[in-house]
Amino acid sequence: MKISRQKVDSKSQADSRSQVDSRSQVDSKSQIKTECALKKEFIHKSVLVDEIIKIAQVAFLGVKNPFMVDCTLGLGGHTLKFLQTFENLKVYGIDKDLEVKPIIQKRLSKYSNRFNFIHTDFSNLKIVKKKADFILMDLGISSMQIDNAQRGFSYMENASLDMRMDLSQSISAAKIINEYSYADLKEIFLLNGERNASRVAENIIKYREKSPIKTTEQLVKIADISIPRNSRSGHRAKKIFQALRIVVNNELDNLKTALIQASELLNPGGVLAVIDYHSLEARIVKQFFRKLSSPAILLNLPKLPAGAQPEFELLPTVSPTEKEILANPRSASAHLRCIRKIKNAKNLVSKNGLISQKKAAGL
Numbered sequence: 615m616k617i618s619r620q621k622v623d624s625k626s627q628a629d630s631r632s633q634v635d636s637r638s639q640v641d642s643k644s645q646i647k648t649e650c651a652l653k654k655e656f657i658h659k660s661v662l663v664d665e666i667i668k669i670a671q672v673a674f675l676g677v678k679n680p681f682m683v684d685c686t687l688g689l690g691g692h693t694l695k696f697l698q699t700f701e702n703l704k705v706y707g708i709d710k711d712l713e714v715k716p717i718i719q720k721r722l723s724k725y726s727n728r729f730n731f732i733h734t735d736f737s738n739l740k741i742v743k744k745k746a747d748f749i750l751m752d753l754g755i756s757s758m759q760i761d762n763a764q765r766g767f768s769y770m771e772n773a774s775l776d777m778r779m780d781l782s783q784s785i786s787a788a789k790i791i792n793e794y795s796y797a798d799l800k801e802i803f804l805l806n807g808e809r810n811a812s813r814v815a816e817n818i819i820k821y822r823e824k825s826p827i828k829t830t831e832q833l834v835k836i837a838d839i840s841i842p843r844n845s846r847s848g849h850r851a852k853k854i855f856q857a858l859r860i861v862v863n864n865e866l867d868n869l870k871t872a873l874i875q876a877s878e879l880l881n882p883g884g885v886l887a888v889i890d891y892h893s894l895e896a897r898i899v900k901q902f903f904r905k906l907s908s909p910a911i912l913l914n915l916p917k918l919p920a921g922a923q924p925e926f927e928l929l930p931t932v933s934p935t936e937k938e939i940l941a942n943p944r945s946a947s948a949h950l951r952c953i954r955k956i957k958n959a960k961n962l963v964s965k966n967g968l969i970s971q972k973k974a975a976g977l
């Protein structure tokens with residue numbers, strides 16, 4: 615199995631798209647959970663906020679009524695800071711997890727005239743028709759999703775093996791663990807750097823022959839017997855859980871699609887900012903940004919044709935300070951990577967009769 619093909623039920627993915635704030639998936643149980651999240655004072659600490667705002671200040675220079683898309687709204691920490699800082703800014707906030715909606719409605723209520731929530735996957739970004747001056751992707755899951763044991767993202771608490779960001783999607787972690795072949799399971803864990811991938815996959819197959827694997831606790835037990843103490847870095851189940859989460863939510867393919875759409879949605883001078891947290895995400899973002907900002911590499915030329923310039927410029931990567939990491943350990947692996955669409959960039963590449971940057975990038 616190619617992970618890029620990820621056997622994620624394509625119907626359920628498609629079903630979940632284009633549902634702009636339409637379906638009510640929030641049942642009474644999740645309303646209680648929302649109340650708990652509200653009481654916990656929005657436990658998700660947003661990462662690299664000041665650094666992102668500084669970059670946006672430059673992107674919004676001279677723009678009278680800036681517009682941005684927050685592709686990973688979560689609990690709205692970044693969006694809130696943007697709305698507070700830029701008084702003419704309008705924001706569309708996207709999230710595939712409908713459970714954020716009531717929290718957002720409350721947290722951003724003061725800004726309802728400048729903010730719209732869109733329930734969709736960010737790989738469906740093309741539904742936004744207005745060009746943006748800033749696009750933000752803060753990848754992965756929020757602390758609220760991890761801390762809500764019932765969502766099944768955490769190896770620290772027993773719950774059903776779920777891990778869906780979008781609860782209307784039919785594929786869950788349990789389905790993958792109980793139905794995928796040995797080879798597919800092994801590939802999933804290997805890709806995420808689990809050195810004992812074959813043993814984990816083997817033990818999953820043995821275990822499920824006796825009874826279905828339904829809970830996070832059962833999977834942690836399998837990690838216990840599969841991963842020798844001396845080859846553990848961090849919690850023994852960490853890489854297994856992360857690998858599964860990535861596949862359940864089709865995270866890598868969705869990111870690739872969204873990056874392409876985001877680069878097309880930017881106004882000249884606009885910035886696409888991505889915070890990644892692990893090497894699989896980082897590789898995709900770095901490769902894509904490098905391609906868009908380096909036509910010489912794209913065209914396989916030793917030297918650019920005279921006057922030609924890339925359509926995008928790469929900004930320096932930003933990492934959290936020690937102070938931020940101490941205050942928010944989750945930020946430790948974060949990297950903020952940005953590209954800016956160059957104002958008045960001449961796409962001389964295509965004028966010269968050579969292939970366009972986008973074609974060359976395989977977009």
Ligand SMILES: C[S@@+](CC[C@H](N)C(=O)[O-])C[C@H]1O[C@@H](n2cnc3c(N)ncnc32)[C@H](O)[C@@H]1O
Nearest residue numbers: 660686688689690691692709710711735736752
């Ligand atoms: C790290 S949290 C964002 C936190 C947010 N920046 C804040 O400051 O509160 C990531 C959020 O993005 C959402 N998400 C992840 N992948 C997504 C995708 N492909 N499409 C839409 N939402 C996604 C998750 O459901 C989660 O709520």
